[in-house]
Amino acid sequence: MNKNILEILEFDKVRSLLEPLVVTEQGKKELQGISPMVELSRIQQAFDELKDMAELFVHYPHFTLGATQEIGPAMRRLDLEADLNITELLAVKRVLTVSKELADFYANLENVQLRQLDTLFEKIETFPNLQGALMAVHDGGFIEDFASEELLKIRRQIQEKESQVRQVLQDLLKTKADMLSDTLLASRNGRNVLPVKNTYRNRVAGIVHDISSSGSTVYIEPRAVVSLNEEVTHLRAEERHEIARILREMSRLLRPHIGIIGNNAWIIGHLDLVRAKHLFARAYDAVVPALSDRQDIAFLNVRHPLISNPVANDLTFGSQLKVIVMTGPNTGGKTIMLKTLGLTHLMAQSGLPILADKGSRVAVFNEIFADIGDEQSIEQSLSTFSSHMTHIVEIMKHADENSLVLFDELGAGTDPQEGASLAMAILDDLRLRGIKTMATTHYPELKAYGIETPEVENASMEFDTDSLRPTYRFMQGVPGRSNAFEIARRLGLAEIIIQSAKDWTDTDSDVNRVIERLEKQTVESRKRLDHIRDVEQENLKMNRVLRKLYDELNRERENLLNKARVEAQEIVDLALSESEDILKNLHEQASLKPHQIIEAKSQLKKLAPNVVDLSKNKVLKKAKAERAAKVGDEILVTAYGQRGTLINQLKDGRWEAQVGLIKMTLKRDEFGLIKAEKDNQPQQKQVHVVKKTSGKGPRARLDLRGKRYEEAMQELDEFIDQALLNNMSQVDIVHGIGTGVIREAVTKYLRRNRNVKEFGYAPQNAGGSGCTIVTFK
Known part of the structure; x- marks a missing residue:
């Protein structure tokens, strides 16, 4: 996209709004290079990254990155077999540290579904070994003692020698105090020296390094420490040599990983930029718009990002609409609306959020052209009209159906009649070529052009005639009025003059009345729309309140149900305990009388609690x-x-x-x-069953055919007990004929049972010797 449009619409100022939000030098470098894209897929990818970052902030609102420095030059030096210095190594160390932090953050990420950023996180590689080696480079800008054993040895020797020098000088300060002009040591040329009075300079043997400006003090390095200082100087040289070797070794370790480390640095910078975009969106109430591939534009409450307290406006520029003509007086905001349309598209095509409401749509243009402002050129001896026309000619040459064209005061600077005709001809040519165009003009002739021509629509900026001030409200579909007569009347111009002016003008008063009526309808519609939006917001608030109350009621209901479950479990446990006691007492008695069985059954029935009707709070009848x-x-x-x-x-x-x-x-x-x-x-x-009972009732027949002996005897014992408890006077037991083992076992069992009155085989038509009928006492 041409750079001229970026300057006209002040896109650099938009970039400057994001700059304070970027914390890495890599991110700032990418921000400076950000520009509008024309590939729909790349723009959508940028929007998806921004949505991912918003999702990330929902679960991790304090997500941040560590500050890093640019390492591109350092990587190029490594590639050229050069060794890095301490500053460059610190920058690389910082990149590796932040890479490790981001990799750990992504590894512990939960409950977040990412669409685009996950691929960036996954491409980050960590180098624990390199991080360990670079720990020897202190953040203060020096090499740590533990970088090598040789360096540690040299530095210890330096400390020892320097300690000896200080000790010798301290002794001289005491013994020759009367010869010194000061009791403190001084430093000259990197050496510790004594400040000796000039009269005693020959009394102190050593090397003179300096003389005070007055000549009264001579700075002497005593001969006793000269040899020690020479040794220190030699050790310092060895230290520098060892540090250079360490830096060379660290550079050698980094060199095989130049590409990966550089890629990590780019990912960090890119994530930082995406984070800055999200913070910008939060600060300016910006949103990620939908992308249209049919040049269908819809802005809801769009605002200009570089204006303080901008007025929000709706703008619809459908795919079938080719030209919008804005008419009306100056200072009404027409140029700002024109720039808002262009700048909003530059931001969107650069992957930035736009200052609008959710539901907004933007188109993708290969080029955006604009002729805005006074382009009068003294150097080229061009008038305003000539300068504008020169620019318009260039635009007409290069614009096509994938372009957006913005004209401010089209046809101005020449004869009004000719200017109006020329403006209509230019707009009609662009319309026929299918090029989306928005233009502002003062010419009333273009109002009729906007009404009569297909694919063209009028628009204007609202003007409050009561306060004589523009409201900066965009009114689409309504042509503008100059309001000159009304303004002059309110400012005090005599009515006779105003009437005379009306007589001189050939303005169609009927058209003005129609426009005035359209303006009133538009204002009324906007008020209704604002009211609907207010009601919608109230409904959203009420919905949130009701949702909260619903959740609270659900929680309270669940708490009550849990409490009821606990109480019911306690009742069941109590009933089971008491029933076990009743059954235990029954088993302990040697013989059971009928009235005892009946009494035990009544006790078991009393264990069942009454059912309560919660709606009426009473026991069911x-x-x-x-x-x-x-x-x-x-x-x-x-x-x-x-x-x-x-x-x-x-x-x-x-x-x-x-x-x-x-x-x-x-x-x-x-x-x-x-x-x-x-x-x-x-x-x-x-x-009609009078009484319900829970569980299965007792059986009147027991079938033991096919059972094993032990299993058959256990079932027989339980069956007889249940029959007795339920006051059954007679039951039958089907055991079959077979080998006769089960039949004989049943017979022996019934003979031993004292509650059996009599038993015998069933009639031939009811089973014969394969079935035994038992009668109880």
């Missing part, structure tokens, strides 16, 4: 009582779901019932009557 039972009624034994017939009522209120081949003694609440109810359908029997 039992089912309605049925009519009185009588002999001959058909019944359903609720304990095990068998049909039967009542055959007799005993004196104690219990009933005898015939259930299949078994005669049973039942209490009234242990069976339900089967009665017929009439409905619209033919009469049919419907079963």
Whole structure:
């Protein structure tokens, strides 16, 4: 894209807004090189990286990078077989350190789905060995003693010699204090010297290094320390030589990894720039727009990034719309709106967030051309019109259907009639070539052009005639009015003069009234839209509040359910404990009387808690009582779901019932009557169970065929116990004929059981010797 548009729309100032947010020199270098892209995929990749960074900040709001320096020149020196100095090694060391921090951060990343940044994190390589070697380079800019044994040895010798020098000089300070002009040591030419009075200079043997400006003091290096200082100087040279060797060795270690280290530095800088973009978006309420490949532009509350407190406007530039013509007076904000359109696209195509609301769309242009501002050239002897026209000619040559063209005051600087005609001809040529164009003008003729020409739309900037100030509100679809007569009237110009001016002008008053009506409708529509947005925000707030309350209610409900579960478990545990005690007492008694069994069953039934109706907070009532039972009624034994017939009522209120081949003694609440109810359908029997019982009822028949001996005996014992507990008077046991082992075992068991009244084989039509019918006492 041409550099001229970047200067006209002040894209450099946008870059300067991001510069304080970048912490690495690599990131700043990339920021300075950032420019609009024309490949849709590259722009989308930049937007995806920005979305990833926003997602990263949701879970890690304090994500940051360590500051690093530029290492490009150092890497090139290494590639040329040169050795790095301490400063360059420190820069490389910092890059390796930050690389390790980012790699560790990515390894511990949780609950974040990245679309683009994951590939960058994965390409970072760490070098623990190199980091360990570079630890010898101190951040203060010197080589540590532990860099090598030789360096440590040399420095210890230097310390010893310097200590001896200081000791000798301290002794001389004491013994020759009367010959010295000061009691402190001085330093000249890197040597420690004594400040000797000039009158005693011949009394102190040594080398004179300096004389004070007054000549009263001579700085002498005593002969006693000259040899020691020479040794120190020699050791310093050895130290420099050893440091140079260490730097050479470190450079040798780094040289095979030039490419990877350089790539790490680039990744760090790129992540830093993406982070800066996200911080910019947060600071300026910017968003990542959608990309359109059909030149479909939609800006929602778009703002110019370089203006303090800018007015937000909506701008729709659909794919079928080719030209927007803005008319109206000066100082209304037309040029700013023009620049906002261009600069917003430059930012978006550079991968930057734009100052607009979510839902905004931008197009991708190969070129953006603009003719904005006064281009009068004194050096070239060009008038304003000539200068503008020269620029417009160049634009017309190079613009195509993938370009965006911006004209400010098109056709200005010449005869109004000719200028208007020329402006319409230029716009119509661009329209026919399918080039998106936005232009501002004062010419009223272009209003009619915007209304009558397809693919062209009028627009204007709102002007408040009450305050005589522009509102900087963009009104799309409404041509602008000059408002000159109204402004003059409010400023106090005589009405007779204003009326005379109206008589002189040929302005169509009907058109102005239509425009005024359109302006009012546009303002009213904007107010309604603002109200809708306010209501939408209130709804969003209310939705968040309701969501919060809903979550709290769910948590409270869950807490209550958990509490109820705990209480229910306690009840179940208590019931199980008591039932175990009841059963234990039953087993401990040698013989069980019928009334004892009945009493134990009633105790077990009492363990079941009452069911509470939570909606009414009361105990549910039992089912309605049925009519009185009588002999001959058909019944359903609720304990095990068998049909039967009542055959007799005993004196104690219990009933005898015939259930299949078994005669049973039942209490009234242990069976339900089967009665017929009439409905619209033919009469049919419907079963009504009076009482529900939990679990499976007792069985009246036990089938032992195919069982092993031990298994059959265990099931037989449990079956007889259940039959006795349920007051069953008769049961049958199917054991089959087979080898007779199970049949004999059943017979022996029944003989030993004191609760068995009698038993015998079933009739031939009911199983014969393969089935034993048992009657209880």
